[in-house]
Amino acid sequence: MESRSDKKERTRRAILDAALGLTEDTGLAGLSLRQVAKEVGIVPTAFYRHFDSIDQLGLALVEESFSSLRAMIRDVRQGSPSLGQIVDRSVDVLVEHVRADRAHFGFIAREQSGGSAVVRDAVRRQFELFERELSLDLARLPMDHWSSADLQILSNLIVGAMITTSESILHAEARDLPEIRHRARSQLMMMIVGALNWKSREQT
Amino acid sequence: MESRSDKKERTRRAILDAALGLTEDTGLAGLSLRQVAKEVGIVPTAFYRHFDSIDQLGLALVEESFSSLRAMIRDVRQGSPSLGQIVDRSVDVLVEHVRADRAHFGFIAREQSGGSAVVRDAVRRQFELFERELSLDLARLPMDHWSSADLQILSNLIVGAMITTSESILHAEARDLPEIRHRARSQLMMMIVGALNWKSREQT
DNA sequence: TGTACATCAGTGAACGCGCGTTCACTGATGTAC
């Protein structure tokens, strides 16, 4: 038999999924509690058994979505390939993850400048955290003693390009993927090569 | 005396300005015709004398905002400084324009992934156009015979960084500006140096 | 310059609709003895 808390968890899950789906066209701002309830198959007031408000639901989705993002980074890291392969591998993993988890990546991209101040700020805070983590990863690469401030600048640039690329992947047809892959690889290469040369130039 | 059409133009202007203001927190998706009318000081139904719908109003704002953006580029171009100064000058002009025209730049940044499909698509189309223009500008720099495809890839990367930087400027306090300037300069430098070295490397 | 008519930006009442939120409730699941 399914316990009461199991059932509740299942409904909660259904609410989160419904919200991810309904949000795709209109953003969280265009999502109503009643739409969600209807989609899930509960009465509007039952929503409150799970979340205090649409904003709280949004925050839960932010958490979930960034878990997705971190899982992706772990995937890149565990391959731990050579510096030469890291570009190809990173881009492949990005494309793969975005395709496999459109809903979460789309949610993040949208709500980054969405209509709810609370959710928007949460997304931005998570991206800052994410940037700092990436800069730690970069520090482990052989980039002769960069300052952490400079690593963060590079990290900020890379994360920005990653978001732009994710958006391209989300809007693209399958047949456009090779081109997007090529572009993303070229850009990542430019950034890394640029950072290396810019830095060595400055130090001489 | 103010003519009838002058008066109409003035009201239209007031609607556009009210929309830009009200949109700042909630995005276009959170904007209602009645809010705009109230802000302007007309009755809701009078709105229809100027726009068919909020979406049409949004499209007008997209046009306006990208005029702003193009004015900025013209400003960069007319200085036509050396390759060495172009980075500093570009960043200075960007910061200056974004600060002077927060409303338009914020509108573009927001509605790029906003809740209205029509407006969103219009913004994206404009950005693609803008990228192509920038790639033509880049072709005039001494970047030994790049293919236009590669210039577009670089252009796409630069525009992405420009949007990210604009968003930083919009959210920043005045005292954080020097750091943002520094970051933007470093990043633009990385991209240009990277592009040059990556390319020459590939050609050998 | 004066008159008669046309235009049209803005008015105001009215509509039906979906919204978030309140409240008292039901009945199945869980717990204490």
Next chain:
DNA sequence: TGTACATCAGTGAACGCGCGTTCACTGATGTAC
């Protein structure tokens, strides 16, 4: 194992509100003669 009571996810009616849109209108501005 059986009984009595507590918990609580989901129900259903009701509310007041702001929304976009319709319609017939007003009265100042503009135009033709």
